[in-house]
Amino acid sequence: MKDKRIDHAGAAAAFIADAPHLAFHDERLWDMRQKRDAQMHLLPEWQELRTLASQIKEHTLANLPDYLEQFERNATRNGIHVHWARDGAEHNRIVAEILQARGATTLIKSKSMVTEECDMRPYLAARGITVTETDLGERIQQLDDQLPSHIVVPAVHKLTGDVARVFATHYGTDPNADDPRQLAEAQRQAARPVILHADAGMTGANFAVAETGTFVVCTNEGNADLSATVPGVHIATLGIERLVPRMSDLGVFVRMLSRSALGSPITQYTTHFRGPQDGGEMHVILVDNGRSARLGMADFWTSLKCIRCGACMNTCPVYRRSGGLSYGAVYSGPIGAIIDPTFNERKYSTLPFASTLNGSCTNVCPVRIDIHDQLYKWRRVLVDHHQMPFVKREIMHMAGKLMGQPRLYRAAIAGAETALGTLPRFALYSWLNPWGKQRELPHPVEETFHAWYRRTRSGNGTADTGR
Amino acid sequence: MKVGLFVPCYIDAFYPRVGIATLELLERLGQQVDYPLEQTCCGQPMANSGCNSDAAAAEALFVRNFERFDAIVMPSGSCAHHVRDHFDAIPQTDAVRHVRAHTYELVEFLHDVLQVRAFPWAEFPHTVGLHNSCGTLRALRTASMSELGEPPFSKPMDLLSGVRGIRFATPARPDECCGFGGTFSVAEEAVSARMGLDKVRDHHNAGADYIVSADSSCIMHQQGCAERAGIPLRFIHIAEILNGARE
Amino acid sequence: MNARDTILDALRRNRPDPAAHPLPPPVMLGDLDAGQARFVAGLRLLGGDLLERAPGEPLAAAIARRFPDARLICSAVPGVDGAVPVQDLPNAQAADPVDVAVVRAAFGIAETGSIFLSEAQLHLNALAHLAQHLVVLLDPAQLTANLHTAYQRPEFRTARYGVLMSGPSATADIQGVLIRGAQGVRSLSVCFDSV
Numbered sequence: 017m018k019d020k021r022i023d024h025a026g027a028a029a030a031f032i033a034d035a036p037h038l039a040f041h042d043e044r045l046w047d048m049r050q051k052r053d054a055q056m057h058l059l060p061e062w063q064e065l066r067t068l069a070s071q072i073k074e075h076t077l078a079n080l081p082d083y084l085e086q087f088e089r090n091a092t093r094n095g096i097h098v099h100w101a102r103d104g105a106e107h108n109r110i111v112a113e114i115l116q117a118r119g120a121t122t123l124i125k126s127k128s129m130v131t132e133e134c135d136m137r138p139y140l141a142a143r144g145i146t147v148t149e150t151d152l153g154e155r156i157q158q159l160d161d162q163l164p165s166h167i168v169v170p171a172v173h174k175l176t177g178d179v180a181r182v183f184a185t186h187y188g189t190d191p192n193a194d195d196p197r198q199l200a201e202a203q204r205q206a207a208r209p210v211i212l213h214a215d216a217g218m219t220g221a222n223f224a225v226a227e228t229g230t231f232v233v234c235t236n237e238g239n240a241d242l243s244a245t246v247p248g249v250h251i252a253t254l255g256i257e258r259l260v261p262r263m264s265d266l267g268v269f270v271r272m273l274s275r276s277a278l279g280s281p282i283t284q285y286t287t288h289f290r291g292p293q294d295g296g297e298m299h300v301i302l303v304d305n306g307r308s309a310r311l312g313m314a315d316f317w318t319s320l321k322c323i324r325c326g327a328c329m330n331t332c333p334v335y336r337r338s339g340g341l342s343y344g345a346v347y348s349g350p351i352g353a354i355i356d357p358t359f360n361e362r363k364y365s366t367l368p369f370a371s372t373l374n375g376s377c378t379n380v381c382p383v384r385i386d387i388h389d390q391l392y393k394w395r396r397v398l399v400d401h402h403q404m405p406f407v408k409r410e411i412m413h414m415a416g417k418l419m420g421q422p423r424l425y426r427a428a429i430a431g432a433e434t435a436l437g438t439l440p441r442f443a444l445y446s447w448l449n450p451w452g453k454q455r456e457l458p459h460p461v462e463e464t465f466h467a468w469y470r471r472t473r474s475g476n477g478t479a480d481t482g483r
Numbered sequence: 484m485k486v487g488l489f490v491p492c493y494i495d496a497f498y499p500r501v502g503i504a505t506l507e508l509l510e511r512l513g514q515q516v517d518y519p520l521e522q523t524c525c526g527q528p529m530a531n532s533g534c535n536s537d538a539a540a541a542e543a544l545f546v547r548n549f550e551r552f553d554a555i556v557m558p559s560g561s562c563a564h565h566v567r568d569h570f571d572a573i574p575q576t577d578a579v580r581h582v583r584a585h586t587y588e589l590v591e592f593l594h595d596v597l598q599v600r601a602f603p604w605a606e607f608p609h610t611v612g613l614h615n616s617c618g619t620l621r622a623l624r625t626a627s628m629s630e631l632g633e634p635p636f637s638k639p640m641d642l643l644s645g646v647r648g649i650r651f652a653t654p655a656r657p658d659e660c661c662g663f664g665g666t667f668s669v670a671e672e673a674v675s676a677r678m679g680l681d682k683v684r685d686h687h688n689a690g691a692d693y694i695v696s697a698d699s700s701c702i703m704h705q706q707g708c709a710e711r712a713g714i715p716l717r718f719i720h721i722a723e724i725l726n727g728a729r730e
Numbered sequence: 731m732n733a734r735d736t737i738l739d740a741l742r743r744n745r746p747d748p749a750a751h752p753l754p755p756p757v758m759l760g761d762l763d764a765g766q767a768r769f770v771a772g773l774r775l776l777g778g779d780l781l782e783r784a785p786g787e788p789l790a791a792a793i794a795r796r797f798p799d800a801r802l803i804c805s806a807v808p809g810v811d812g813a814v815p816v817q818d819l820p821n822a823q824a825a826d827p828v829d830v831a832v833v834r835a836a837f838g839i840a841e842t843g844s845i846f847l848s849e850a851q852l853h854l855n856a857l858a859h860l861a862q863h864l865v866v867l868l869d870p871a872q873l874t875a876n877l878h879t880a881y882q883r884p885e886f887r888t889a890r891y892g893v894l895m896s897g898p899s900a901t902a903d904i905q906g907v908l909i910r911g912a913q914g915v916r917s918l919s920v921c922f923d924s925v
């Protein structure tokens with residue numbers, strides 16, 4: 017089946033047309049970027065931390081099978097049941113089996129990008145299991161039936177009025193009561209009984225430590241801790257690339273995660289799970305879902321270093337203006353644009369082009385992923401795999417031919433040798449048309465530089481090179 | 484030193500005065516400059532679009548035009564970035580390697596190679612906002628980048644400081660991309676135009692009368708946005724100011 | 731082949747050369763100040779506060795001063811007058827009505843104002859999250875400088891559940907407005923108390 021290409025540009029245009037949402041979205045994320053900068057300035061060792069984090073992750077990925085086995089050994093010894101899932105379907109089946117074997121019908125969970133990847137909630141719902149997201153932003157998105165628009169702040173594209181509307185529909189609150197405090201309190205009051213009576217809890221994991229069998233969950237709301245400690249069963253889903261070798265490595269990563277993400281020195285909760293609590297049960301599901309294949313992609317394997325901080329999104333001038341939902345994928349923004357095509361090359365073929373290649377993402381990345389270079393390389397891969405729309409591909413092909421033949425090139429612009437005459441008509445009247453929607457065209461000039469040079473410096477220039 | 488001047492296609496067509504200023508400035512500084520007439524394009528538009536094989540002809544022509552020079556200078560950061568850091572659609576012969584290693588963006592050529600700091604002929608009694616293109620900033624590294632928290636430096640500012648009467652306005656987001664991005668400017672028209680609008684507003688709010696840049700592509704985009712929005716900003720290439728333009 | 735072996739096999743086939751990616755030795759970077767002042771600054775930055783006691787003032791009195799409306803106080807440390815011992819709670823759900831929970835942290839981190847709690851301190855892990863407010867006793871001698879030094883603590887290798895709490899629960903998920911007291915405790919107060 018041929019999936020439709022994501023229309024990032026079209027969705028972005030719709031987002032931009034909504035002035036209040038656009039203005040808030042841009043300001044909010046830029047503020048997060050600035051808070052991140054402030055934290056960076058407080059730590060003279062910042063760049064060294066980035067280098068270390070990158071080296072530790074690259075080492076871990078190069079030795080991933082060994083570290084996964086070590087993690088499994090230690091976690092099992094600590095009383096954790098370790099499961100392996102090749103893909104989303106297998107992951108969802110494992111979760112359902114764990115729950116059904118215990119007669120569980122209600123599951124509370126904290127935010128996990130992997131469960132979004134696996135599209136777990138509909139699968140469980142179809143099997144009579146009610147899943148409740150406990151992270152506020154994620155809950156808003158669940159109630160509104162949207163993907164998270166940001167890895168860290170899933171509902172950042174919404175204003176308080178939007179949240180009030182969602183809560184009014186689902187919680188019966190006053191749709192006009194849009195005080196954020198009241199809305200957050202409404203969520204607390206709505207969530208608490210669900211948490212108290214849930215049959216099982218689920219979390220993701222930010223890190224997993226091979227040498228101890230520990231996994232670490234970082235949140236600000238405390239909802240992961242509630243999800244993990246109140247019900248008797250705790251299931252944690254983690255991508256196999258979450259591993260780090262040693263406990264001491266956490267020092268490097270925890271110091272950078274929240275500073276990069278929100279500009280706070282640490283998340284309010286940094287929780288280390290090494291085994292089930294008294295009388296409880298703990299499961300870890302190690303999910304591949306394309307990661308082992310990505311590890312074999314010479315130009316793109318380092319995207320697996322990502323610690324999901326979202327800093328690349330916050331700094332990305334395109335993301336800030338297009339909104340995360342415009343990417344049409346679980347992972348949005350710059351990091352999404354380099355990993356989404358590994359899930360579905362055609363569907364996400366437009367995303368690596370939704371970038372100016374400005375490189376700010378690469379600079380803020382705490383694990384030094386060369387995101388903008390990978391965007392550049394993805395474009396080549398996608399063109400080689402015939403994923404570029406025909407018209408654009410043809411224009412590039414014709415332009416390339418023209419640029420290789422100076423006489424043809426000059427002949428194409430020979431007529432008037434004025435500004436607009438230099439653009440071949442096919443380009444001017446088709447693909448380049450959008451230029452003028454919100455921008456003036458460059459002013460016409462009397463003559464090109466080339467013509468001026470020939471007129472004023474005749475005999476000076478080098479004609480007919482290569483002969 | 485034999486200097487070859489490369490004038491990018493859009494400067495040739497839309498901003499010939501930038502090419503003229505670059506040539507005159509280099510000559511003023513005592514350089515022997517030649518402009519090969521058969522030049523077209525460096526290959527960047529095709530390569531940046533992922534159509535690398537389509538960049539091969541332009542790259543091969545570029546090498547034929549410029550392999551005989553000691554330095555290849557261009558008033559464009561993004562073209563210099565392409566030649567230096569990408570430019571791999573053709574086999575990497577000695578000539579190709581020579582060209583790639585000796586290609587300079589104008590500011591870095593003036594700053595690092597000629598090490599010029601004084602421009603006694605230049606006077607620009609206006610308030611300018613400096614726009615560092617992403618190519619010059621994050622690829623060629625002609626200025627410090629805010630994301631890294633590194634000690635501040637700016638080669639274009641070093642040069643402009645040698646111009647009499649010039650004043651600077653600093654926008655709130657000095658190294659945010661302006662949204663040109665080559666084919667991005669049309670493929671992602673809405674985002675591109677919005678970024679451009681935000682950029683020119685930022686400079687205008689900071690009190691700039693002019694935006695100065697080492698990249699005419701960014702200028703072309705920003706100027707288009709400013710004119711459509713009725714924002715009274717003027718635009719000028721750094722080569723023009725350094726060559727003594729008064730406006 | 732089962733899922734485990736399929737994944738491990740694919741990783742072995744696809745991984746980059748391990749020799750090209752050595753593991754850097756553990757590091758001890760950054761400010762090594764483990765002082766109380768740094769801790770308090772970090773704690774306050776993340777929305778936590780100090781519970782200060784007058785000389786000789788019993789802990790229960792200080793808590794009553796801070797939380798005059800508290801009806802149910804539950805303590806994981808002995809000797810808090812009027813508090814229900816955590817050992818008396820039959821299950822996690824029983825911690826829901828608790829207004830103030832009292833616990834002693836194993837250690838604190840000066841860099842971030844974090845305190846460490848595990849089952850050894852809490853006895854009932856959910857107590858630290860279902861209670862409305864948390865009062866944490868902390869021995870200043872148990873302050874460590876930063877996260878690098880913290881991860882050398884033995885507790886990380888013994889606790890099955892170990893949380894670094896840095897201020898109270900918080901969210902900024904609604905239009906970026908910071909709200910302390912999201913899903914977990916609404917406030918977190920640290921009371922320095924030497925053992």
